[in-house]
Amino acid sequence: MKLNRRSFIKSAAAGSAIAAAGSIFPGISxxxxxxxxxxxxxITWQKAPCRFCGTGCGVLVGMSGDRAVAVKGDPNCSxxxxxxxxxxFHSVQALYGKDRLKKAQVRKNGKMVEVPIAEALDVIADKxxxxxxxxxxxxxxxxxxxxxxxxxxxxxxxxxxxxxGTNNVEANARLCMASAVTGFMxxxxxxxxxxxxxxxxxxxxxxxxxxxMAEMHPVxxxxxxxxxxxxxxxxIIDFATRxxxxxxxxxxxILFKPNTDLxxxxxxxxEIIRNDWVxxxxxxxxxxxxxxxxxxxxxxxDHFSFKDKPEDISFEEYKTFLQDYTPEKVERISGVSAKDxxxxxxxxxxxxxxxxxxxxMGMNQHVRGxxxxxxxxNIHLLTGKISTPGNSPFSLTGQPSACGTVREVGTLTHxxxxxxxxxxxxxxxxxxxxxxxxxxxxxxxxxxxxxxxxALDRGDIRxxxxxxxxxxxxxxxxxxxxxxALKEDRFVxxxxxxxxxxxxxADVILPATMWVEQEGMYGNSERRTQHFDRIVPGPxxxxxxxxxxxxxxxxxxFEKQFPWGEDEYIGKIWEEYRQxxxxxxxxxxxxxxxxxxxxxxxxxxxxxxTRWRFNTKHDPACKKGTDFDFYGKKDGKAWxxxxxxxxxxxSPDQEYNFWLNTGRVxxxxxTGSMTRRxxxxxxxxxxxxxxxxxxxxxxxxxxxxxxxxxxxRRGSVTMKASINGRGVxxxxxxxxxxFDESYKINEVTLDAFCxxxxxxxxxxxxxxxxxx
Amino acid sequence: MKEADKILGKVVTGFAAICxxxxxLTLPADAAPDIPQGFDSDxxxxxxxxxxxxxxxxxxxxxxxxxxxxYELRQYPGSPPRVPHDVPLSFSGDTMKCLSCHGRGGYDVNxxxxxxxxxxxxxxxCAQCHVPRRTEELFVxxxxxxxxxxxxxxxxxxxxxxxxxxxxxxxxxxxACHTGPAAVAEIRVEHGSRGNCRQCHVPMIATExxxxxxxxx
Ligand code: SF4
Numbered sequence: 011m012k013l014n015r016r017s018f019i020k021s022a023a024a025g026s027a028i029a030a031a032g033s034i035f036p037g038i039s040x041x042x043x044x045x046x047x048x049x050x051x052x053i054t055w056q057k058a059p060c061r062f063c064g065t066g067c068g069v070l071v072g073m074s075g076d077r078a079v080a081v082k083g084d085p086n087c088s089x090x091x092x093x094x095x096x097x098x099f100h101s102v103q104a105l106y107g108k109d110r111l112k113k114a115q116v117r118k119n120g121k122m123v124e125v126p127i128a129e130a131l132d133v134i135a136d137k138x139x140x141x142x143x144x145x146x147x148x149x150x151x152x153x154x155x156x157x158x159x160x161x162x163x164x165x166x167x168x169x170x171x172x173x174x175g176t177n178n179v180e181a182n183a184r185l186c187m188a189s190a191v192t193g194f195m196x197x198x199x200x201x202x203x204x205x206x207x208x209x210x211x212x213x214x215x216x217x218x219x220x221x222x223m224a225e226m227h228p229v230x231x232x233x234x235x236x237x238x239x240x241x242x243x244x245x246i247i248d249f250a251t252r253x254x255x256x257x258x259x260x261x262x263x264i265l266f267k268p269n270t271d272l273x274x275x276x277x278x279x280x281e282i283i284r285n286d287w288v289x290x291x292x293x294x295x296x297x298x299x300x301x302x303x304x305x306x307x308x309x310x311x312d313h314f315s316f317k318d319k320p321e322d323i324s325f326e327e328y329k330t331f332l333q334d335y336t337p338e339k340v341e342r343i344s345g346v347s348a349k350d351x352x353x354x355x356x357x358x359x360x361x362x363x364x365x366x367x368x369x370x371m372g373m374n375q376h377v378r379g380x381x382x383x384x385x386x387x388n389i390h391l392l393t394g395k396i397s398t399p400g401n402s403p404f405s406l407t408g409q410p411s412a413c414g415t416v417r418e419v420g421t422l423t424h425x426x427x428x429x430x431x432x433x434x435x436x437x438x439x440x441x442x443x444x445x446x447x448x449x450x451x452x453x454x455x456x457x458x459x460x461x462x463x464x465a466l467d468r469g470d471i472r473x474x475x476x477x478x479x480x481x482x483x484x485x486x487x488x489x490x491x492x493x494x495a496l497k498e499d500r501f502v503x504x505x506x507x508x509x510x511x512x513x514x515x516a517d518v519i520l521p522a523t524m525w526v527e528q529e530g531m532y533g534n535s536e537r538r539t540q541h542f543d544r545i546v547p548g549p550x551x552x553x554x555x556x557x558x559x560x561x562x563x564x565x566x567x568f569e570k571q572f573p574w575g576e577d578e579y580i581g582k583i584w585e586e587y588r589q590x591x592x593x594x595x596x597x598x599x600x601x602x603x604x605x606x607x608x609x610x611x612x613x614x615x616x617x618x619x620t621r622w623r624f625n626t627k628h629d630p631a632c633k634k635g636t637d638f639d640f641y642g643k644k645d646g647k648a649w650x651x652x653x654x655x656x657x658x659x660x661s662p663d664q665e666y667n668f669w670l671n672t673g674r675v676x677x678x679x680x681t682g683s684m685t686r687r688x689x690x691x692x693x694x695x696x697x698x699x700x701x702x703x704x705x706x707x708x709x710x711x712x713x714x715x716x717x718x719x720x721x722x723r724r725g726s727v728t729m730k731a732s733i734n735g736r737g738v739x740x741x742x743x744x745x746x747x748x749f750d751e752s753y754k755i756n757e758v759t760l761d762a763f764c765x766x767x768x769x770x771x772x773x774x775x776x777x778x779x780x781x782x
Numbered sequence: 783m784k785e786a787d788k789i790l791g792k793v794v795t796g797f798a799a800i801c802x803x804x805x806x807l808t809l810p811a812d813a814a815p816d817i818p819q820g821f822d823s824d825x826x827x828x829x830x831x832x833x834x835x836x837x838x839x840x841x842x843x844x845x846x847x848x849x850x851x852x853y854e855l856r857q858y859p860g861s862p863p864r865v866p867h868d869v870p871l872s873f874s875g876d877t878m879k880c881l882s883c884h885g886r887g888g889y890d891v892n893x894x895x896x897x898x899x900x901x902x903x904x905x906x907x908c909a910q911c912h913v914p915r916r917t918e919e920l921f922v923x924x925x926x927x928x929x930x931x932x933x934x935x936x937x938x939x940x941x942x943x944x945x946x947x948x949x950x951x952x953x954x955x956x957x958a959c960h961t962g963p964a965a966v967a968e969i970r971v972e973h974g975s976r977g978n979c980r981q982c983h984v985p986m987i988a989t990e991x992x993x994x995x996x997x998x999x
Contacts (some may be wrong), residue, residue, distance in 0.1 A: 033991070042853060042854050042855060042856045043858060043859075043926060043928045044926065045928070045929070045930055046928060049929045051929055051930060051932075051989060053929065053989040053990065072858070074928075074929050079858055079929050080858040080860060080861070080928060080989075081858075081861075082857065082860065082949065083951070092952065093905065093952070095910045096862065096912070097909045097911055099861055099862050099911060101859060103924065103926045107922050108922055108924060108925055144902050229910070231907060231910075232905055232907045232910060235906045235907060236904065236905070236906075239904070255875040258876055259875070259877070259906070259907070273901060274783075356959070408941060508922075548848050642935075676910065676913075682921075686921040686922070687922050687924065688924075689920055689924055689926070690857060690864055690913060692920060692921045693864070693913075693915040693916060693917055693918070693919075693920075694913035694914060694915065694916060695913075695916065696919065696921075714871065734872040735872060736872075756876060
């Protein structure tokens with residue numbers, strides 16, 4: 011590979027020498043930070059959403075001169091009411107890593123050379139033209155991010171889908187939210203949660219499905235704990251495959267075998283019907299029953315395709331389907347006792363209790379991700395516990411703008427800001443708003459993310475521009491996709507803020523502004539759009555991702571589509587984008603309102619935010635004269651789906667006898683390219699590790715800190731064992747956090763995905779272990 | 783050690799032993815009925831804390847914890863401090879384990895130190911903001927800078943009560959940080975027996991520009 015960054019780690023010694031001196035000479039102030047010279051001592055505060063997770067906390071960035079010097083939680087933001095987590099409190103430090111990319115680089119004769127950014131932009135535009143001429147429009151691709159700002163994603167879609175006419179636009183949110191989207195689309199016909207975070211203060215029971223919220227959505231977890239403390243009779247159930255911090259803080263932890271959440275969800279519905287806890291009035295008025303294809307595959311082969319075929323069924327047929335899922339049968343599949351299944355069902359079934367379910371990657375990164383989303387909605391629909399304060403099936407999002415930029419702007423191959431490319435009406439609307447001739451947008455979707463990287467490997471795609479994401483850490487079955495990106499005749503452009511394993515494979519690197527170095531908007535889990543100003547000047551030649559795309563678009567001759575000036579473009583883009591959502595189901599707040607407030611929820615109708623969708627009392631898009639209106643579906647109903655239990659793509663066997671599960675830790679955001687440059691965060695979790703069950707560790711003969719080799723059919727990684735550490739997997743499972751580029755666990759994982767959502771399953775594949 | 787200090791020391795240590803065992807009590811007292819919570823920068827907290835903290839625990843001196851020690855754990859004035867002591871790798875964020883020392887304070891033999899008291903025991907997920915240091919090394923050097931912490935002793939007139947130099951957000955409970963043996967030596971008050979702190983000390987945030995009064999017509 012092309013760059014070596016290990017040398018930076020050596021320079022770290024200087025930092026620790028200072029820290030050591032502080033303890034040798036007590037009384038001499040070596041305080042935790044370097045003092046800003048000539049500072050007035052005054053701080054001014056400006057609002058922004060946090061850079062990191064999809065919780066979307068409001069922060070106040072403290073400025074002294076032109077430097078960000080402090081953070082506090084934004085007390086005006088209803089998400090977090092002044093609290094943050096350790097990442098948010100130290101977020102501004104992520105701007106100041108010494109190795110910030112400040113200059114553009116272009117590969118010349120095999121070596122990366124610094125060039126003026128205008129030259130790099132010329133190279134990119136020329137390469138796009140050349141590649142299209144040689145290989146056709148579908149040989150160039152854009153791979154973006156749920157950490158793109160809304161304008162970033164919007165201009166990417168406009169340039170690629172509109173101007174260039176290729177649907178080769180994807181974003182890393184495919185890896186984190188696609189199953190949530192298809193779950194919503196199949197159950198409700200419209201994306202994003204019906205509830206809002208205020209559900210937390212109303213709920214009596216929380217069930218978290220495969221979701222370690224204490225580390226992944228820490229501020230929401232604290233809100234849940236605070237509500238339990240205040241109300242006292244609140245119950246939190248952690249339903250998961252591994253014991254975590256969240257399990258400790260919960261009232262009960264229930265462990266299930268990987269992928270069997272499908273069976274348990276069905277068993278809960280079986281029990282709800284058997285005990286007649288069904289809310290018949292709701293079910294009759296507002297739901298209909300359906301089934302789809304079964305044995306739907308896993309997508310591990312190139313060109314895999316799948317199309318579901320929904321069929322209507324009756325309630326009786328649904329009930330018969332559930333006969334396979336009695337608690338006793340499911341106990342044998344899932345390892346969850348029939349008693350616990352009945353207990354869960356009784357919590358959902360008790361008409362006096364308001365129940366909120368939370369989930370995120372456990373259900374989404376799942377080879378039947380769409381199905382398990384459907385099945386949890388089934389539980390809430392059968393009991394009518396939905397769309398009312400505290401009754402909320404709540405799909406949390408991982409990234410700060412997976413909702414805002416990927417789901418709402420539609421930066422996925424089949425999507426447009428309004429509707430899908432397959433629909434003529436949606437194409438026409440986009441062509442009109444974008445000022446393009448009819449027929450500019452291709453009606454056929456091309457590649458979803460995994461298939462897009464396969465196409466790069468095969469040579470169907472020759473040019474790829476990657477922004478705000480680090481796929482050379484995060485792609486499953488990584489070896490194949492890295493080798494593919496490095497092949498001759500592949501041209502990779504990477505826009506980022508620090509060197510990463512992805513900039514290592516780049517032919518052009520563009521230095522990007524980060525977060526509050528540019529103006530933009532994010533959209534969080536609860537349909538909240540959050541505007542931030544350019545607060546800190548970006549260093550060197552850095553340029554916003556939006557502006558990079560605009561510059562290239564103009565070089566390609568699309569001045570008319572990208573006419574804005576540098577001091578106004580974000581506001582102009584927002585107002586243009588807003589036209590796509592010109593209806594009460596989706597209205598977005600005007601630019602001025604966004605600027606003034608700490609986040610605004612959509613649908614924003616007649617100056618009011620909608621907190622509970624589909625509920626006529628709260629949602630002006632509902633038909634009058636009914637209590638609920640599930641207007642996403644043509645029949646006005648929410649769909650209950652018969653979806654069976656099917657096993658994972660690869661389960662442990664004789665040879666590869668362990669499950670491998672992967673995920674995050676609270677200190678690090680995704681691949682750590684930002685958080686590892688924050689001293690407090692790196693010092694707390696300096697490297698990744700493999701969690702083992704203590705009994706498995708003793709069978710293997712390893713103690714804490716000894717090395718273990720994790721081997722799958724695709725690759726291997728050797729790392730230190732963590733026994734009784736942050737989390738404890740059950741026997742037969744190991745867990746590895748993926749933030750550490752020195753231990754690329756995705757070389758081991760499998761690129762199987764949910765056939766409906768095309769989202770890969772990072773939580774399940776088979777490995778064996780060796781003491782190293 | 784002076785004789786009086788010795789006696790005080792014993793009292794405080796005795797108290798510490800008691801509170802270490804009694805730490806499982808819920809900390810914040812229940813709000814008086816019908817009074818909404820959370821107004822006046824959670825001003826109620828001061829009264830509750832004052833009520834439940836024995837005088838002896840407010841007056842002990844130790845002096846080991848100085849402002850330098852205090853700021854060494856922070857990245858800017860007001861940032862959540864790191865955990866300075868060893869935390870077993872197996873620690874998985876159990877609140878009660880933190881609060882058994884940091885809920886009401888007390889002497890810890892292993893640390894040979896008094897435990898600082900948290901000003902916000904209502905937040906239960908301690909490891910959400912406070913993390914230990916497993917290594918001194920950095921991944922990459924940082925160019926981070928922040929401002930000097932506020933100066934001390936900013937009385938407006940000789941001897942007048944100094945204003946509160948920091949924001950009250952998450953740091954509303956004066957008694958937790960400014961009294962007792964674990965209080966930072968330079969900012970510990972000598973008059974812990976007066977429980978209505980904001981009667982004399984009012985916020986005048988040192989890092990915000992000072993606005994003089996002007997009539998607006
Ligand atoms: S919970 Fe998420 S959004 Fe909130 S401060 Fe932490 S990382 Fe940022």
